[in-house]
Amino acid sequence: MPRPRTPNKQKALEGRHGAEEALKHEPKVERVDRLEPPIRLDRYAKAVWERAAPILDEVGYLTKIDLGLLAQYCVAFGLWLKTYKEWIREGRPALYKNPNGTMHEHPLIKVWRDAQKDAVSLGNQLGISPTARSKLGFEFSETIKNQRKYGTGDEKAPTEKEKPKPPPAVEETPESRFFPSGNA
DSSP states (O other): OOOOOOOHHHHHHTTOTTHHHHHHTSOOOOBOSOOOOOTTOOHHHHHHHHHHHHHHHHTTOOBGGGHHHHHHHHHHHHHHHHHHHHHHHTTOOSEEEOTTSOEEEOHHHHHHHHHHHHHHHHHHHHTOSHHHHHHHTOOOOHHHHHHHHHSOOOSSOOOTTTSOOOOOOOOOOHHHHHOSSSOO
16 A cells, blocks of 8 residues: 655645645635534534544644544544443453354444444544654644643643542543443
């Protein structure tokens, strides 16, 4: 498989010869004016949208033309979450016995794996993985860094008095980290 073409913006960040000139001739794409999730997304996909869209917008990478790609990423990641939750509910079976008695990989595992591959592929196009971000030259603002570190969108880090109190100790499970409602 051939290596993907390096975007002109990345070439300019790397200081390559002729990249600045190439950037002048690239088509201009409008930035997004509102970040509401599409109504067709289920609750899992909406949770992914609400986490990813503000960060992608903050770094200036999200444009109107990217919204469909972001929605596809959210659907794939949401399907992965839903399938994982269902697999947990069924007792984490690895194999499935079909009606004629032969054993096969459980169907949820295949759906789960396919959704994961789709989410990773789409996420790389959006710059969601660390490697993809480095290739695209993302720079996170202090707002995003503080949001990640302190759970706030403030421009500066909170003082000791302003820091939120830690929640009471609750046993953390994979379900509690991944699912909006907390029930698996």
